[in-house]
Amino acid sequence: MKTNTTLLCFLLALAGPALAQGHGGHEPGVLVAQAKAPTPTRAEVRKVDKSAKKITLRHERIENLDMDGMTMVFQVQDAALLDQVKAGDQVRFTAEQIRGAYTVLTIEPVRP
Incomplete structure (x- = not known):
């Protein structure tokens, strides 16, 4: 019995710091899956x-959104981003789903 108690105390001591940390306003002790960070994705601008x-992009797979390549309309977080691009440009962009809408966070033209 003493061995089991000692082992349990040892395991709790190891796991304690990980379980005690709160994540993003969640209660301590609750493990939360981490979202994938947005990675730059290549695309062609179809419409601004x-x-x-809004911007229409024909994009490659967006890893952090688990989205296959397609052509779709995105909102932009900052309207000034749209001053940097025009239809036909090749770009790299990052996007996330914010309040249910797919939103471009960053965009920059790709120079040949």
């Missing part, structure tokens, strides 16, 4: 709509 703060 500055008044609606």
Whole structure:
């Protein structure tokens, strides 16, 4: 019995710091899956709509969103991003899903 108690104390001592940390406002002791960080993805700009703060991109696979390549409309986090690109440009961009909308966070033209 003493061996089991000692082993249990040892295991709790090892796991304690990991279980005691709160994550992003969650209660201590709750393990939370970490979201994938956005990685730059290549795309071609199909359309820029500055008044609606939207951009249409024909993009490759977006890893952090687990999304295959396709053509789709994104919102932009900052309308000033749209001043950097035009239809036909090759770009690298990052995106996340924010409040249910796929949103471009960064975008930059790719120079040939």
